[in-house]
Amino acid sequence: MTDLAQKVYRGWWVHAGLFICAALVVGSSSYTFGLFVVPVTDELGMSRATISNGYIALLLGVALMSPMVGRLLDKVSARLVIFSGGVTYSAGLLALTLTESNWLLLLIIFIPVAYGYTACGTLAINTVIVRWFRRRRGTALGVMAVSTSTGGFLMAPFTATMIENFDWRNALMINSTIVIVAITLMTLLLVRNRPLGSEAGYDKEFPTSPEDSSSTGQVTTNEEKKWTYGELVSNRNFWLLTLAIGLMLFCDQAMVTAQVPYFQDIGIELSAAALIISCMTASAICGKLLVGYLADRVDLRFVFIAIALVHIALQVLYILQPSYWVLLFFATLFGVAIGGVFPAWSTLLAWLFGTENYGTVLGLMTIITKGMAIVGVRMVGEIYDATGSYIPAFYVFIGAAALSVLLALFLKPPADEKALR
Numbered sequence: 001m002t003d004l005a006q007k008v009y010r011g012w013w014v015h016a017g018l019f020i021c022a023a024l025v026v027g028s029s030s031y032t033f034g035l036f037v038v039p040v041t042d043e044l045g046m047s048r049a050t051i052s053n054g055y056i057a058l059l060l061g062v063a064l065m066s067p068m069v070g071r072l073l074d075k076v077s078a079r080l081v082i083f084s085g086g087v088t089y090s091a092g093l094l095a096l097t098l099t100e101s102n103w104l105l106l107l108i109i110f111i112p113v114a115y116g117y118t119a120c121g122t123l124a125i126n127t128v129i130v131r132w133f134r135r136r137r138g139t140a141l142g143v144m145a146v147s148t149s150t151g152g153f154l155m156a157p158f159t160a161t162m163i164e165n166f167d168w169r170n171a172l173m174i175n176s177t178i179v180i181v182a183i184t185l186m187t188l189l190l191v192r193n194r195p196l197g198s199e200a201g202y203d204k205e206f207p208t209s210p211e212d213s214s215s216t217g218q219v220t221t222n223e224e225k226k227w228t229y230g231e232l233v234s235n236r237n238f239w240l241l242t243l244a245i246g247l248m249l250f251c252d253q254a255m256v257t258a259q260v261p262y263f264q265d266i267g268i269e270l271s272a273a274a275l276i277i278s279c280m281t282a283s284a285i286c287g288k289l290l291v292g293y294l295a296d297r298v299d300l301r302f303v304f305i306a307i308a309l310v311h312i313a314l315q316v317l318y319i320l321q322p323s324y325w326v327l328l329f330f331a332t333l334f335g336v337a338i339g340g341v342f343p344a345w346s347t348l349l350a351w352l353f354g355t356e357n358y359g360t361v362l363g364l365m366t367i368i369t370k371g372m373a374i375v376g377v378r379m380v381g382e383i384y385d386a387t388g389s390y391i392p393a394f395y396v397f398i399g400a401a402a403l404s405v406l407l408a409l410f411l412k413p414p415a416d417e418k419a420l421r
Contacts, residue, residue, distance in 0.1 A: 070363020142292015
């Protein structure tokens with residue numbers, strides 16, 4: 001292990017620890033929520049609409065806590081924040097098994113579960129990753145983005161088996177135990193806050209020659225700048241990137257809830273619709289890796305614009321309603337862009353605002369982007385209820401993705417930004 005550790009850049013060991021933390025926390029929450037709907041509603045006598053408030057409580061909690069957690073990641077030990085998130089998340093899952101009150105269930109999800117999700121999820125892991133990688137930052141973020149899909153792939157069937165063989169309360173207790181043990185081990189053994197500069201391979205990862213990053217446009221002159229909230233809210237790049245990403249999440253999160261019902265509305269059986277979703281999920285994983293690879297080699301703005309244009313193509317595909325096999329083929333092909341949003345966001349943010357206050361910037365952005373995502377989820381349902389079709393919503397999504405392209409075109413490298421001010 002020692003010999004291997006000396007040959008591999010330390011950042012990849014940190015990456016492995018963070019990958020496991022994110023996979024377990026996101027995989028045991030977002031990807032398993034639907035598995036608890038039937039058993040919880042049957043036992044507690046609540047409606048399907050009521051239990052869906054649990055997911056909304058999670059999204060709201062994450063949105064509101066992101067600025068606080070982001071600031072903590074920049075001010076104190078990231079290892080401590082991630083560990084506290086694992087403890088709080090596990091305690092929250094355990095607390096859910098001990099109550100039958102609907103309001104208390106929502107409160108537990110809104111506070112301890114949401115805090116743990118935020119402190120161990122995308123916000124925290126990406127904040128640490130950008131500190132450890134520069135030359136291969138896009139690749140590292142792209143691989144890290146796969147952690148959530150991996151977590152869903154592993155935790156969803158495992159949790160379903162636990163529910164079937166025991167019950168939903170015991171399943172939550174088992175997941176709680178797995179999370180706290182794994183995150184404790186990862187934060188103790190692998191996760192570190194930032195490189196010291198003496199690690200083997202550090203010089204190759206953080207080249208000092210500007211030519212090494214000229215092809216991607218990743219100028220790093222402002223990387224150590226410390227941003228205040230006042231500077232961020234008055235910065236044009238902050239709003240351009242926040243709104244561009246927010247519009248993409250506005251589309252993506254709404255489509256998560258609308259795709260399967262839409263497929264069924266146009267005559268596709270549930271099992272066949274599930275195959276489309278499965279193929280798109282696999283394609284999204286490839287998209288995360290592809291975007292990460294490209295982000296280290298081409299202008300990041302063009303990567304994001306390409307993702308947005310493929311989103312538009314997907315909406316057009318749904319509007320045209322082709323035959324099943326044509327739909328399956330192109331939906332799988334276009335699924336690449338669905339997975340590319342998060343690594344593109346993470347890499348663009350580091351390029352524009354550096355790593356010194358990455359958590360602060362991402363935390364402030366998240367409260368806005370999560371709000372836009374919630375609006376999208378609500379809007380697609382309202383449009384369907386008013387028109388009896390998802391087609392009008394798809395036109396709205398096309399407009400949103402097109403607007404995100406325009407916003408991305410106005411993003412300027414840090415040096416150019418200074419000249420404009």
